[in-house]
Amino acid sequence: xxxxxxxxxxxxxxxxxxxxxxxxxxxxxxxxxxxxxxxxxxxxxxxxxxxxxxxxxxxxxxxxxxxxxxxxxxxxxxxxxxxxxxxxxxxxxxxxxxxxxxxxxxxxxxxxxxxxxxxxxxxxxxxxxxxxxxxxxxxxxxxxxxxxxxxxxxxxxxxxxxxxxxxxxxxxxxxxxxxxxxxxxxxxxxxxxxxxxxxxxxxxxxxxxxxxxxxxxxxxxxxxxxxxxxxxxxxxxxxxxxxxxxx
Amino acid sequence: xxxxxxxxxxxxxxxxxxxxxxxxxxxxxxxxxxxxxxxxxxxxxxxxxxxxxxxxxxxxxxxxxxxxxxxxxxxxxxxxxxxxxxxxxxxxxxxxxxxxxxxxxxxxxxxxxxxxxxxxxxxxxxxxxxxxxxxxxxxxxxxxxxxxxxxxxxxxxxxxxxxxxxxxxxxxxxxxxxxxxxxxxxxxxxxxxxxxxxxxxxxxxxxxxxxxxxxxxxxxxxxxxxxxxxxxxx
Numbered sequence: 001x002x003x004x005x006x007x008x009x010x011x012x013x014x015x016x017x018x019x020x021x022x023x024x025x026x027x028x029x030x031x032x033x034x035x036x037x038x039x040x041x042x043x044x045x046x047x048x049x050x051x052x053x054x055x056x057x058x059x060x061x062x063x064x065x066x067x068x069x070x071x072x073x074x075x076x077x078x079x080x081x082x083x084x085x086x087x088x089x090x091x092x093x094x095x096x097x098x099x100x101x102x103x104x105x106x107x108x109x110x111x112x113x114x115x116x117x118x119x120x121x122x123x124x125x126x127x128x129x130x131x132x133x134x135x136x137x138x139x140x141x142x143x144x145x146x147x148x149x150x151x152x153x154x155x156x157x158x159x160x161x162x163x164x165x166x167x168x169x170x171x172x173x174x175x176x177x178x179x180x181x182x183x184x185x186x187x188x189x190x191x192x193x194x195x196x197x198x199x200x201x202x203x204x205x206x207x208x209x210x211x212x213x214x215x216x217x218x219x220x221x222x223x224x225x226x227x228x229x230x231x232x233x234x235x236x237x238x239x240x241x242x243x244x245x246x247x
Numbered sequence: 248x249x250x251x252x253x254x255x256x257x258x259x260x261x262x263x264x265x266x267x268x269x270x271x272x273x274x275x276x277x278x279x280x281x282x283x284x285x286x287x288x289x290x291x292x293x294x295x296x297x298x299x300x301x302x303x304x305x306x307x308x309x310x311x312x313x314x315x316x317x318x319x320x321x322x323x324x325x326x327x328x329x330x331x332x333x334x335x336x337x338x339x340x341x342x343x344x345x346x347x348x349x350x351x352x353x354x355x356x357x358x359x360x361x362x363x364x365x366x367x368x369x370x371x372x373x374x375x376x377x378x379x380x381x382x383x384x385x386x387x388x389x390x391x392x393x394x395x396x397x398x399x400x401x402x403x404x405x406x407x408x409x410x411x412x413x414x415x416x417x418x419x420x421x422x423x424x425x426x427x428x429x430x431x432x433x434x435x436x437x438x439x440x441x442x443x444x445x446x447x448x449x450x451x452x453x454x455x456x457x458x459x460x461x462x463x464x465x466x467x468x469x470x471x472x473x474x475x476x477x478x479x480x481x
Contacts, residue, residue, distance in 0.1 A: 103318070160264050
């Protein structure tokens with residue numbers, strides 16, 4: 001008999017329907033789901049927090065990271081466009097970036113009542129404890145959206161069952177702990193996101209006793225609708241502004 | 248002491264969407280008073296946690312005057328700023344005016360004395376929010392055929408403030424709170440379901456009506472503002 005939390009974590013990652021059925025019927029399903037989010041969130045938050053701590057240990061190192069980011073973005077801009085506007089932007093950035101970085105270094109080096117390492121430890125703790133809440137917030141939005149459509153499609157699950165099972169979709173986000181790896185970090189996060197989506201669809205299917213097709217529709221309908229509506233709103237806003245300025 | 252323990256067990260029940268906690272609150276003769284105590288107590292705890300966290304942020308940030316002076320020196324040494332002032336001297340005048348008062352431009356945390364008032368305001372606003380939102384939810388639930396009394400609705404919706412226990416994370420300086428609003432709304436849905444014994448959709452609309460009306464109102468204001476802006480630009 002292993003640790004119930006690890007079993008739940010493994011069950012979520014392997015889309016184990018028996019584990020999901022057990023969670024659906026458990027009276028403390030929401031508590032177990034939230035504990036899983038806490039477990040994954042603290043792990044990812046701590047790893048990313050330590051990575052941030054290393055990268056920002058001194059003002060010089062913090063500014064060097066910023067400098068690298070700006071240089072990378074400027075190189076990408078120059079590679080993708082050779083218009084006169086791009087040349088102007090590049091010239092202005094190149095003229096101003098070093099005085100700007102000097103100002104940043106001076107601001108970060110200002111005296112504080114408590115020494116800088118204390119602030120860094122606070123930031124590490126904050127990154128660690130904030131991550132589970134961030135995961136919980138996104139999971140709840142996804143679970144509520146899926147629950148509303150699933151009920152319309154004939155789903156039978158309660159909101160508690162949906163929230164408990166939806167929590168399992170956070171398990172693959174453990175891969176976010178590898179986000180600090182150069183080049184591959186983004187790929188790991190993308191895999192985690194897609195895997196989480198698959199877990200959410202399976203979880204909706206189990207919570208509402210729906211087939212996978214309907215569950216996928218329940219999970220994807222509201223996000224896709226919002227994307228389409230957002231796109232049309234943006235187009236209309238731009239058209240309105242162009243008409244106003246042009247007219 | 249026992250009452251405090253029961254109150255926190257109820258708050259935890261609200262946080263974890265436990266239907267038994269909502270039913271217990273609905274059937275309790277002193278549910279309304281217990282609910283008010285719960286909302287105020289959680290508000291107070293969150294206020295104290297936020298104040299302690301803010302104290303940590305304040306103690307690890309520089310003095311506002313020094314910050315402002317360094318920022319001033321840094322910006323005025325930028326070639327971009329010097330070119331802009333050479334082209335339009337009024338930009339320089341506006342800049343000097345902005346920096347004539349010592350300020351942190353909203354970047355630094357408020358001092359311990361300034362943020363201390365939040366300890367009192369947080370429970371007051373929490374009680375006010377509970378009272379207003381609970382009343383709107385009760386009227387809507389009754390309109391949809393709900394059977395609970397006002398006291399029962401308020402007693403149950405008070406448990407939704409259990410979601411605010413998540414905001415205790417603010418005791419850690421720089422920590423970010425999330426999920427409290429969504430979880431609070433879900434808990435309110437469970438509260439209405441358990442107190443009024445309504446089917447799923449009427450319960451959903453009873454809870455969503457208040458926030459929806461608020462969003463429509465804000466959207467209307469935003470559109471009016473946008474139209475005014477566009478007409479001004481035109």
